[in-house]
Amino acid sequence: MFISFEGIDGCGKSTQARLLARHLEAQGRPVLLTREPGGSEGAEAVRALLVEGDPGRWSPVTELLLYMAARRDNLERRIAPALARGDWVVSDRWTDSTRVYQATRGGDRVMVDALQDLVIAREPDLTFVIDMEPERALARGLARGHEEDRFEQLGLDFQHTVRAGYAALARDYPDRIRVVDGDADADTVAARVRALLP
Ligand SMILES: Nc1ncnc2c1ncn2[C@@H]1O[C@H](COP(=O)(O)OP(=O)(O)O)[C@@H](O)[C@H]1O
Ligand SMILES: Cc1cn([C@H]2C[C@H](O)[C@@H](COP(=O)(O)OP(=O)(O)O)O2)c(=O)[nH]c1=O
Structure with missing residues (x-):
């Protein structure tokens, strides 16, 4: 069973991925917990190319190829x-x-789907979109004091567009994607996630 977590920056995806992995392990199920971009040694090296240095270094197409290269490596080496x-x-x-x-960011969705079919050819069996108002995710970050940068760099409008993008995807893939209200304490959100497991 392959499960992914999605959502805007700071919505609590990593926390929920960790809590679900812990829950599954407590039930005696072996779990690989991974992240993107990254996960495998090679993909973590590609991640460094994406997240470090000048944000304008890559064109939209090159950036897309790097995300796909990282994903392919993680899939081959660890996930498959x-x-x-x-x-x-x-x-x-x-x-x-x-x-x-x-x-x-101005990339081409047709190109993304074509590359996905060609070089990845694996969708998760189940995807949880952790949904919340960008303003609420920002407030959490400010309380913590170190998420502000990414929000400041990309802007609240960007996060609103991303949130709307996930809502549209959930309509495109109703069999696989479940939208979970993430605006509650982590254990409450984790219980909402567990309630949706098959
Ligand atoms: N349900 C929650 N309520 C309050 N704070 C949370 C919640 N879930 C996560 N956090 C905190 O918010 C920050 C971002 O969470 P994280 O799981 O890293 O989000 P993401 O992976 O979506 O960026 C972390 O400091 C985390 O401890
Ligand atoms: C996997 C992936 C991430 N990203 C972006 C989303 C994030 O802004 C950034 C890093 O992701 P991530 O480390 O998950 O950040 P956060 O935990 O704060 O959400 O990379 C893409 O643009 N395309 C992709 O295919």
């Missing part, structure tokens, strides 16, 4: 072997992030 063993895989982001973020 785990699924083949029968383990559960919980990933903090997957191709839905590329569909939403690269489209929001």
